Amino acid sequence: MQLSSSLGLSVSDLLRGDIQLVSPPNVYFLLKKIIDDPQKSASDAAFVIEDDAALALKVLKIVNSAFYGFPSQVSSIAKAISLIGMRELQNLVLAMVVVERFSELPGQLLSMHDYWARNLRCALLARALDKLLGKRYADTAFVCGLIHNIGQLVFYRRIPVLAREVDLLLQSQAQPESDDEVRIEQNVIGFDHFQVGAELCRLWKLPEVIVESVRLHCYPDTLAPCADIAAIVRLANLLCRIENPYDAFTIDALGLTPDQLSVVLDDISMEFEGIFKLFYS
DSSP states (O other), rough: OOOTTTEEEEHHHHTTHHHHHHHHHHHHHHHHHHOOTTTTHHHHHHHHHTSHHHHHHHHHHHTTTTTTOSSSSOOSSHHHHHHHOOHHHHHHHHHHHHHTSSOOOGGGGGGGGHHHHHHHHHHHHHHHHHTTTTTTTTHHHHHHHHHHHHHHHHHHHHHHHHHHHHHHHTTTOSSOOOHHHHHHHHHSSOHHHHHHHHHHHHHHTHHHHHHHHHTTTSSTTTTTTTHHHHHHHHHHHTTTOSSGGGGGGGTTOOOOOOOHHHHHHHHHHHHHHHHHHHHHH
């Protein structure tokens, strides 16, 4: 179904004619080809990463950080792959490439530092919550949390005047609710940033679990195949905005206790600044 607005604007309009926006992250797909090819090995994946010296250095910095907490120094990409696995490496690279690609926007209408700080915190929380819940999405929870709001960047990049109007209307709310932003976007633009974000992920041919985690973020569907990862990211996003873990129970704490949520929040708070500097620098 093609989503469009009374302004004659459609989702496909926003995702057309911008090469930087619509072209998928190439290094991610080079790694995907290696993972999907039984004839390829970890050394082939290491070669792809090492071909980009800046990327290789950044990967090693993250692997040696509190993000993984390995007890000894990891000095090579091949060793990093042996520790975290090729699929985890692929998603780590995707996260880094997306942050770098969208590290600035024209017009300075949106603070990219604040945007990525908020979404990186959500990603770390999603990763931690998934671990508490049994690590069903160990490879993808972080990426799903990181890019669930990527449709907002499409709005600011392609229709900045309307995006700013949404922001001003949201700021005018005395006590904005979690769904106010989506409602305002639908009224002003005709569709919301989760719908656009899901379509961008689909355009990039990202795994269905990532596409669906974005699509279902504001449209819970307990019967959908990816409903649980969407719920994890939804809870992580909520925890980014509240001070009291008990408030999470007004929506859905996924069976976790307030004490468990408090521990997660404390852990993320301690490691956030160091990890943020590695991804956004």
